[in-house]
Amino acid sequence: MPKLWNxxxxxxxxxxxxxxxxxxxxxxxxxxxxxxxxxxxxxxTGIGRATLYKYFPDVEAVLLAWHERQVHAHVDHLAKVRxxxxxxVERLRAxxxxxxxxAHERHGDELAGLLHRGEHVARAHGHLHGIIRDLLDxxxxxxxxRRDVATDELASYCLHALxxxxxxxxxxxxxxxxxxxxxxxxxxxxxxxxxxxE
Amino acid sequence: MPKLWNxxxxxxxxxxxxxxxxxxxxxxxxxxxxxxxxxxxxxxTGIGRATLYKYFPDVEAVLLAWHERQVHAHVDHLAKVRxxxxxxVERLRAxxxxxxxxAHERHGDELAGLLHRGEHVARAHGHLHGIIRDLLDxxxxxxxxRRDVATDELASYCLHALxxxxxxxxxxxxxxxxxxxxxxxxxxxxxxxxxxxE
Numbered sequence: 170m171p172k173l174w175n176x177x178x179x180x181x182x183x184x185x186x187x188x189x190x191x192x193x194x195x196x197x198x199x200x201x202x203x204x205x206x207x208x209x210x211x212x213x214t215g216i217g218r219a220t221l222y223k224y225f226p227d228v229e230a231v232l233l234a235w236h237e238r239q240v241h242a243h244v245d246h247l248a249k250v251r252x253x254x255x256x257x258v259e260r261l262r263a264x265x266x267x268x269x270x271x272a273h274e275r276h277g278d279e280l281a282g283l284l285h286r287g288e289h290v291a292r293a294h295g296h297l298h299g300i301i302r303d304l305l306d307x308x309x310x311x312x313x314x315r316r317d318v319a320t321d322e323l324a325s326y327c328l329h330a331l332x333x334x335x336x337x338x339x340x341x342x343x344x345x346x347x348x349x350x351x352x353x354x355x356x357x358x359x360x361x362x363x364x365x366x367e
Numbered sequence: 368m369p370k371l372w373n374x375x376x377x378x379x380x381x382x383x384x385x386x387x388x389x390x391x392x393x394x395x396x397x398x399x400x401x402x403x404x405x406x407x408x409x410x411x412t413g414i415g416r417a418t419l420y421k422y423f424p425d426v427e428a429v430l431l432a433w434h435e436r437q438v439h440a441h442v443d444h445l446a447k448v449r450x451x452x453x454x455x456v457e458r459l460r461a462x463x464x465x466x467x468x469x470a471h472e473r474h475g476d477e478l479a480g481l482l483h484r485g486e487h488v489a490r491a492h493g494h495l496h497g498i499i500r501d502l503l504d505x506x507x508x509x510x511x512x513r514r515d516v517a518t519d520e521l522a523s524y525c526l527h528a529l530x531x532x533x534x535x536x537x538x539x540x541x542x543x544x545x546x547x548x549x550x551x552x553x554x555x556x557x558x559x560x561x562x563x564x565e
Contacts, residue, residue, distance in 0.1 A: 315550075318543045322535065326547050330528035337520065345516045349524050352513075353551030 186224055186234075189214050193235045202232065233287065240293045243271050251300050257308035262351060264301060265327060269343045273334040298324050305354070315356040323354060384422055384432075387412050391433045400430065431485065438491045441469050449498050455506035460549060462498060463525060467541045471532040496522050503552070513554040521552060 192213035196205050207228050211221040225231045250267045251260055302324040308314035314323070330350045334343050390411035394403050405426050409419040423429045448465045449458055500522040506512035512521070528548045532541050 315547075318547055322531075322540060322543060323547065325531045325534055326528055326544060329531035330524055330548070330551070332530075333520075333523045333527035336523055342520060345520060346524055349513075349516055349521065349551045350528070351551075352553060353528070353547045353549075355550060355553075 185216070185220075189216075189221065189224060189231065190235045190238055193231055197235070205232065207231070236287070237289045240289055244293045244296050247297060247300060251304065256313070257304050257311060258313045258351070261301070261304040261308060262347065264304065265331060265347045265350060266344065268297065268328070269331040269334040269347050270340070272332050273337060273343050294328070298328060301327055308354075312356060314354050317357070326353065383414070383418075387414075387419065387422060387429065388433045388436055391429055395433070403430065405429070434485070435487045438487055442491045442494050445495060445498060449502065454511070455502050455509060456511045456549070459499070459502040459506060460545065462502065463529060463545045463548060464542065466495065466526070467529040467532040467545050468538070470530050471535060471541050492526070496526060499525055510554060512552050515555070524551065
């Protein structure tokens with residue numbers, strides 16, 4: 170039964186790979202991205218260096234795989250937050266707060282910034298943009314979101330504004346940033362104001 | 368009169384340096400940052416390669432000096448825009464539009480992104496943050512800008528939101544981005560709303 174055998178091998182490889190990335194995550198959390206070496210990863214995973222090299226050619230490949238897994242987990246998390254109960258704006262607020270928290274935690278990690286140029290990040294970013302735009306579309310249909318600017322542009326505004334979370338101190342500041350960003354999405358009110366009174 | 372002699376030498380050096388950076392700017396405009404070489408810069412400036420190397424050790428140093436001059440010019444321009452006549456919010460809008468236009472034009476320039484990590488950029492960014500925060504303070508005192516969030520945080524929100532201009536097509540889209548960003552700065556209106564109706 171070669172098929173089953175292959176499946177077992179594949180499962181085993183996936184389990185080892187996951188264990189390697191879990192170990193990498195622990196090393197990054199304790200010593201930072203730049204400190205991670207292949208020897209450390211092997212030791213922390215509990216495998217030999219030779220085995221590790223069968224999975225990843227170098228430490229950059231390990232870090233990239235770890236980062237891809239992280240980004241996937243973030244997008245999954247944000248999609249789950251989107252699917253909670255609530256009005257479009259409530260769900261939008263929840264997604265923006267979750268995203269801002271991620272941006273907040275990422276602060277100061279230079280190497281993460283470099284990894285960020287990867288294709289998987291561009292894909293995840295596109296996915297996230299779509300999640301936010303869909304919520305904005307729903308909100309605009311219900312009259313809770315401004316209609317004078319395309320939701321594509323509003324989604325891009327949200328994502329950029331929330332990167333300010335990286336420089337903020339404390340979760341209260343992150344919530345304030347989300348509140349300010351949401352204010353920008355308000356429809357013109359009955360007085361026709363769409364910008365601060367001059 | 369050694370002092371006068373030194374001044375003349377210093378003036379000459381500055382003129383040559385400016386001519387080198389002007390030539391660099393022309394080369395960047397026509398072929399892009401990555402294409403610039405020391406030979407091209409020397410030819411375009413109308414000086415010998417040996418002379419060029421007395422001013423800059425390599426092409427990275429030329430590009431860095433060019434970029435420093437650019438960033439200074441941008442900050443000077445924004446400070447002039449700030450000093451125009453108008454209410455704080457009008458002046459804020461003008462500064463934000465000028466900044467967003469700069470962010471818009473910079474789009475897609477990878478090497479510029481790398482240069483952007485320099486210290487001179489951090490200083491310029493701090494300066495710009497101060498310009499915007501001061502206008503926000505004025506506006507908040509007059510009741511045109513929200514007071515529930517510190518102007519330091521609001522300035523950071525503005526600068527990050529406007530980086531979205533880099534991905535926008537057309538000046539109308541940039542103006543819409545500025546309008547949305549300004550809406551985020553609105554004080555709560557009489558109905559006490561500070562976020563989209565839910």
